[in-house]
Amino acid sequence: MNQQRDLIPEPALRRLPWYLAYVRLLREKNVEYVSSTQISRELKVDASQIAKDLSFLDIRGKTRIGYEVPLLEHKLEEFLGFRCRHRAVLVGAGSLGRALMQDSGLIQYGLEIVAAFDVDPRLVDTERYGIPIYDLARLGEICRRHKAGIGIVTVPVEYAQGTAEALIDAGVKAIWNFTPYRISVPEGVVIANTSIYAHLAVMYNRMG
């Protein structure tokens, strides 16, 4: 693991996937080089900011020409962790949980859901989109067997905190929380909140 990775600030980290999306388009069009000025024009991000963000990657642009497109794509994917396979388990195979289980986009971004858990007897011991659904009672056993590092939480809000704790006990190092509940985690455990419904609130409000 590159030491520089720890140093990158979150806003920069959040911009890198924009650059990756754009660079992929260029590569599909067989464009060979791209400069930060070009990326800047297209994405409306300051060019010096882009150069600074890209300085965290192990890549150097050529004067006047810029970055080699296929190399930049590769380095971005590598830096962002999209070229690895991260094993995750999902707890709560309800509507949102199943939505994530059927999204084949996740695997392209390095996330493999190896197992799901639920308490509903109609779901337990079935399989959806190729992912087995187990009884929640087997969480620890299955997590350890798969060495799952990430736990996805898509349970009803009242079970969010307890689910996260059970996942951490089972050895996961990161919680991806899709509930609107603010989960607390001990130091050393990563928490990522993706509250898609909170985004709705912001959108409604700004539509005024």
Next chain:
Amino acid sequence: MNQQRDLIPEPALRRLPWYLAYVRLLREKNVEYVSSTQISRELKVDASQIAKDLSFLDIRGKTRIGYEVPLLEHKLEEFLGFRCRHRAVLVGAGSLGRALMQDSGLIQYGLEIVAAFDVDPRLVDTERYGIPIYDLARLGEICRRHKAGIGIVTVPVEYAQGTAEALIDAGVKAIWNFTPYRISVPEGVVIANTSIYAHLAVMYNRMG
């Protein structure tokens, strides 16, 4: 529309759904009153911050007792726009698009997907999860018929900008962008970016 709604800063707006999630738990347990101190302890947000955030709502707490739980829940839902029905169309009924179409949680947060669009002839004129899928060529006609105010963009990244423009031409006032592409919109149109894959990058990086 309450004039105050325009004044609330985005960070406050993003915290309100946390309070709502917690208040709903209390209501289910038949708790009658809650103070900002209690919310603060549970959610690890500063109590004065909570009081300030809630001051945007049309509700007053009682000294020493706090807020009436059912009323606070109602006012939060109302303020956040979750009690209205917002009509949306979705463009791109691929994996992520269908994931959203099957998520019944959205309707509980006030979002009704009335139609979806795709270019794949195997999908056009079929229906998934009760939502009709139309040929993309009919976007303008169908959007106007439903008076859809929100356009959800779940197309491949190279079509993101063009799709947003077609939606805006068709009269939508807000774009909910799920692609990693940075869509530009004219002034007066709201853009909400939910890049779930960018969250993955942050999580991977922090797991180091």
